[in-house]
Each structure stands twice: as structure tokens, then as C-alpha cells.
Amino acid sequence: xxxxxxxxxxxxxxxxxxxxxxxxxxxxxxxxxxxxxxxxxxxxxxxxxxxxxxxxxxxxxxxxxxxxxxxxxxxxxxxxxxxxxxxxxxxxxxxxxxxxxxxxxxxxxxxxxxxxxxxxxxxxxxxxxxxxxxxxxxxxxxxxxxxxxxxx
Amino acid sequence: xxxxxxxxxxxxxxxxxxxxxxxxxxxxxxxxxxxxxxxxxxxxxxxxxxxxxxxxxxxxxxxxxxxxxxxxxxxxxxxxxxxxxxxxxxxxxxxxxxxxxxxxxxxxxxxxxxxxxxxxxxxxxxxxxxxxxxxxxxxxxxxxxxxxxxxx
Amino acid sequence: xxxxxxxxxxxxxxxxxxxxxxxxxxxxxxxxxxxxxxxxxxxxxxxxxxxxxxxxxxxxxxxxxxxxxxxxxxxxxxxxxxxxxxxxxxxxxxxxxxxxxxxxxxxxxxxxxxxxxxxxxxxxxxxxxxxxxxxxxxxxxxxxxxxxxxxx
Numbered sequence: 229x230x231x232x233x234x235x236x237x238x239x240x241x242x243x244x245x246x247x248x249x250x251x252x253x254x255x256x257x258x259x260x261x262x263x264x265x266x267x268x269x270x271x272x273x274x275x276x277x278x279x280x281x282x283x284x285x286x287x288x289x290x291x292x293x294x295x296x297x298x299x300x301x302x303x304x305x306x307x308x309x310x311x312x313x314x315x316x317x318x319x320x321x322x323x324x325x326x327x328x329x330x331x332x333x334x335x336x337x338x339x340x341x342x343x344x345x346x347x348x349x350x351x352x353x354x355x356x357x358x359x360x361x362x363x364x365x366x367x368x369x370x371x372x373x374x375x376x377x378x379x380x
Numbered sequence: 381x382x383x384x385x386x387x388x389x390x391x392x393x394x395x396x397x398x399x400x401x402x403x404x405x406x407x408x409x410x411x412x413x414x415x416x417x418x419x420x421x422x423x424x425x426x427x428x429x430x431x432x433x434x435x436x437x438x439x440x441x442x443x444x445x446x447x448x449x450x451x452x453x454x455x456x457x458x459x460x461x462x463x464x465x466x467x468x469x470x471x472x473x474x475x476x477x478x479x480x481x482x483x484x485x486x487x488x489x490x491x492x493x494x495x496x497x498x499x500x501x502x503x504x505x506x507x508x509x510x511x512x513x514x515x516x517x518x519x520x521x522x523x524x525x526x527x528x529x530x531x532x
Numbered sequence: 533x534x535x536x537x538x539x540x541x542x543x544x545x546x547x548x549x550x551x552x553x554x555x556x557x558x559x560x561x562x563x564x565x566x567x568x569x570x571x572x573x574x575x576x577x578x579x580x581x582x583x584x585x586x587x588x589x590x591x592x593x594x595x596x597x598x599x600x601x602x603x604x605x606x607x608x609x610x611x612x613x614x615x616x617x618x619x620x621x622x623x624x625x626x627x628x629x630x631x632x633x634x635x636x637x638x639x640x641x642x643x644x645x646x647x648x649x650x651x652x653x654x655x656x657x658x659x660x661x662x663x664x665x666x667x668x669x670x671x672x673x674x675x676x677x678x679x680x681x682x683x684x
Contacts (some may be wrong), residue, residue, distance in 0.1 A: 241393050241545050242527060244676060249530075251412055253451065256585050260555055260683070263645075267668030273676065281408050282451050296451075299557065299586050301598075310649065317648040341415075344469040345462065364419030371528045372396060372425065375546065376675045378553075378683040379412070379530040393545050394679065401682075403564055405603065434561050437538050481581040493567075496621040497614065498554075516571030523680045524548060524577065531564070 245274040246376035249367065253282030254298040255307060255322070259314075261380045262325035268376065269332040276370045277329070283380075284346070287338060287353050292322045326357065333336035335359045337366060397426040398528035401519065405434030406450035407459060407474070411466075413532045414477040420528065421484040428522045429481070432491035434531075436498070439490060439505050444474045478509065487511045488517060549578040550680035553671065558602035559611060559626070563618075565684045566629040572680065573636040580674045584643035587653030587684075588650070591642060591657050596626045606669070608656060630661065639663045 231361070246268045250261050261283075265275045277285050286292050297307050320328070323330045338353060348370065350361070360366065371377045398420045402413050413435075417427045429437050449459050453532070467473070472480070482488065487499050490505060492513045512518065523529045550572045554565050565587075569631050571581045583591050590596050619625070624632070634640065642657060644665045654665070664670065675681045 246672075246676075247682075249412070249416075251532075253407065253542075257555065260553070260585065263668050263669065267672050268676075271669065273672070273677075281412065313649045313651075317645070319645060319649070341469070341471060342663050345471070347465075357509045364415050365423060367416065368398075368419050368423050368425070368528075372398075372420075372423075373527070375677065376672075376681045377528045377530060378681060379532050380683050395561045401564070401568075403561065403684075418668075427602050432564065493623060495623070497617045497623070499617075515569050517575060519568065520550075520571050520577070523551075524572075525679070526574075529682060531684050 240349055242375040243274070243373045245276075245370070245374040246378070247276045247278065247367070247371040248376075248378045248380060249255065250277055250283035250286075250380050251281045252380055253285045253295040253300065255293070255294045255295040256297050256310070257380050258283070258286055258292070258295055258322055259319075259325075262322065262329060263319075263339045264378070266325060266329055266332065268332050273376075274333075274335075275329075276335040278339065278367050278370075280342050281355065284339055284342045284348065284353075287336070287358065288295055289352065289354055292326065300304070330357050337362055339363070345375040383414065390472065395426070395525045396424070397428075397522070397526040398530070399428045399430065399519070399526040400521040400528075400530045400532060401433045402429055402435035402438075402532050403433045404532055405437045405447040407445070408449050408462070409532050410435070410444070410474055411436055411477075412449055414481060415471075416530070417486055418477060418481055418484065421481065421486050425528075426485075426487075427481075428487040428489055430489045430491065430519050430522070436491055436494045436505075439488070439510065441501065441504065441506060444478065452498040453466040458528075478528050482509050489514055491515070502516065541629070546679040547677045548576070549580075549674070549676040549678040551582065551671070551675040551681070552578045552680075552682045553579055554583045554587035554590075554683060554684050555585045556602065556684055557589045557599040559597070559599040560588055560601050560614070561684050562596070562599055562626055563623075563629075566626065567623075568682070569638055570619060570633055570636065573633065573638050577680075578637075578639075579633075580639040580641060582641045582643065582671050582674075584646050588643055588646045588652065588657075591640070592652065592660065593656065593658055597631065627658070634661050641666055643667070647681060
């Protein structure tokens with residue numbers, strides 16, 4: 229692959245890269261996204277997280293821990309219970325996972341259309357962590373050459 | 381790749397193609413699916429959308445705009461508010477996005493098992509937009525050679 | 533690809549393999565996961581299902597059929613109605629689909645972090661069906677060389 233930004237030719241090979249759309253803002257899904265992302269980085273992959281819709285809410289200042297569970301009342305496992313158990317078994321907080329992701333070289337992309345729709349300004353977001361504000365074209369360019377593509 | 385319909389060999393390369401399962405009927409997820417799909421088409425990729433379960437409900441005549449938001453009450457952003465804001469910032473309606481998808485050469489596949497389970501007949505669906513009524517085998521054949529695969 | 537367990541090189545090719553994360557425990561999503569998985573196996577692909585979070589609840593003894601629908605009240609189609617209609621149109625039960633998956637050589641992986649967080653012990657799970665108890669590294673190794681990757 230001589231030029232990463234040109235269109236992938238029919239029959240081209242894939243890069244060792246993961247591109248994940250984080251559409252959901254649910255706490256358990258943000259955990260899944262970051263655990264997969266950090267695992268992939270630790271194993272030498274390139275990783276991009278593209279935050280959109282409810283997911284982008286989690287990148288607002290103070291917003292990371294504010295997501296609900298995707299299944300609130302199942303098994304009586306409430307949100308704070310899950311967090312307490314996670315700490316107990318040694319899973320890092322979302323904040324720590326996000327910082328690690330950034331330090332390990334992961335790329336955080338914010339969907340600018342979501343910002344417009346939801347009236348989110350750059351100053352509302354954790355600008356220090358965001359690599360780029362972009363649209364679907366950037367996502368497609370990353371995803372089309374990624375060996376792992378997920379929508380969470 | 382000489383024959384697209386034969387099984388992909390171990391170690392084969394991927395086509396510049398996106399295959400997306402639309403399982404959800406939520407309005408925000410249908411937006412995501414169509415925005416990604418149209419973005420990929422605009423960048424020269426082949427795209428197939430495979431509508432199944434609640435997603436297929438959206439292909440019923442008059443059904444496209446009927447999906448709820450996946451997070452109804454978050455931030456006080458109700459469904460009609462989201463739609464109004466989308467129009468305001470220049471995002472096309474779902475109907476326009478779907479028409480564009482069709483005109484740009486995207487392929488819409490309807491899951492025939494879902495039709496049987498939910499008692500949906502061809503005449504209930506927007507037959508003019510649907511390329512094929514098919515089962516999981518068709519999906520697997522498309523997806524196994526796609527560089528982007530998503531479940532929405 | 534000489535060694536499946538070593539890191540995939542930049543520009544490497546993909547194996548004819550599907551790796552699916554089953555995060556949701558919703559009945560309709562478990563159906564989707566197993567129908568896709570069995571379809572892919574039937575067409576000669578390798579398939580791994582990685583059960584995590586609410587999805588892992590479904591692997592508890594007696595837990596397979598216990599998931600709710602992801603959209604409970606849409607169209608008045610309740611859970612038991614969906615199951616009855618599925619039987620009527622000849623779709624196998626989740627139990628049958630899972631047994632078939634196992635017999636066709638599919639691999640079921642259980643997320644050990646979820647077990648710790650939710651206090652699930654091996655004896656609570658359907659141990660006979662589970663190929664391995666593992667963490668994100670195993671998932672990444674499978675997914676990075678798979679032509680189909682999904683998060684359900």
C-alpha cells in the first residue's frame with residue numbers, strides 16, 4: 229500500500245488496524261469499546277475511535293462516566309454496582325482507559341455533524357484528547373483499510 | 381478475484397466494499413447506517429445494506445421515519461427535535477438519504493426470514509427500492525469479501 | 533499466513549473467518565448472532581463467538597432463552613409471540629442453533645473479565661459448550677485476521 233489516503237483498489241490487502249464507531253453512550257458499551265481499543269493498541273495495532281451521536285456525549289467535559297447501562301435493571305446490576313465491581317476486580321476506570329488509549333497512540337475522532345445537531349461546541353469537549361473533528365469521509369478512509377471494523 | 385460468488389480462499393484479499401446489517405429500527409441508527417453507506421458510495425465503494433428484524437420495519441411503506449430514538453430522553457433531545465436540528469444543519473431526511481443510496485447504486489437487501497416471522501408481505505415493503513429478498517447465505521457471501529462489515 | 537497466532541503484518545491478507553462479539557443479551561440479537569454464525573459455518577468459514585457482558589448471561593445454565601427483546605413493545609410483537617412465529621416458520625430454537633454451532637465446529641469464547649465483574653463461576657456456565665475462557669488479547673488475535681468482524 230503505497231499511499232494510505234488513496235482509495236483502496238479492488239483486491240487490496242488490509243492494514244493491521246481497528247476502526248470503531250462509538251455511537252452508543254451506554255457505560256457498558258464505552259467500556260467494551262475502550263477495552264477492545266486498548267487491547268488492540270497493546271498488540272501493536274493502529275486504532276481509531278470515531279465518536280458520534282450518544283457516544284460523543286461521553287467526550288464532553290465531565291461526561292465520560294455519565295452514560296447509563298444499556299440494560300439497566302437486568303440481574304439487579306445497577307450502574308454503580310458495576311463500577312464498584314469493576315474497580316474490585318482491577319478494571320481501570322473509563323477515565324484511565326481513555327487516558328491510556330491516548331498515551332498508547334490511539335486516535336480519537338469527533339463527528340462534526342453530531343456537534344452541529346446537538347449544539348456541542350469544541351470548548352464543551354475534551355479537546356486535548358481529540359485528534360480531529362471530521363465527517364464520514366474520514367471514517368470511510370480509515371475503515372476501508374482496517375482489518376477490524378466495529379459499530380458499537 | 382475472478383468470481384465474486386465463489387468462496388473466498390484462505391488468505392484472499394478484500395474488495396473495496398461495505399456490507400452493513402441494519403438490525404435496529406431506531407431513527408438515529410438508521411441515520412448512521414445511511415450516512416456511512418452514502419459516504420462509502422460517494423468514495424467509490426460498493427455498499428450493501430441488509431435489513432433485518434426491526435430494521436426491516438423501516439422499509440415498510442410509510443415506515444422510514446417511524447423509528448424511535450435509541451436513547452429517548454437523554455438530554456431532552458426528543459425525536460422531532462433531532463429531526464428539526466438535522467434539517468437546520470443541512471442533513472438530508474432519511475427519505476432523501478435512502479433515495480440517494482439507491483441512485484448511487486447501493487444495494488438494499490431484505491431478510492426473508494424476518495418477513496415470515498413478522499408477517500410482512502412484499503406489497504407491504506418499498507419493493508421499488510429493494511434489490512433482493514434473501515437469507516443469511518447472501519449476506520455471508522457479500523460480507524466475507526467486504527473490507528468494512530458492520531452490525532447496526 | 534504461516535502462523536495464525538503471530539501478529540498480522542501490515543498489508544497482510546485476511547482469512548475466511550468471522551469473529552463476533554456478543555455483548556447484548558437481547559433475544560433477537562442472540563438469534564441474529566447465531567443465524568449469521570451458523571450461516572458462515574455452513575459456507576465453510578471459521579467462526580468465533582466471543583460472549584461478553586449481557587451476552588455472557590445467555591451462556592449461564594438455563595439462561596439462553598431468558599433475554600428480553602431489544603424493542604419490547606414495537607408492533608405488539610412480544611417475546612413469546614416472536615418465538616411462536618419463529619417455530620411456525622421453521623426457525624430453530626436458540627438452543628438448537630447453539631448446539632448446531634457447536635457441532636459444526638464453531639468456537640465459543642467466554643470473557644473472563646465479565647465473569648469476575650458479574651460474579652459468574654465456571655460451574656454457572658454451560659462449560660461443555662465453551663472452548664475457552666479468555667480476555668481481550670484472544671479476541672484481537674482472532675479478529676485481526678477475520679474477514680468479517682461484528683459487534684452485536
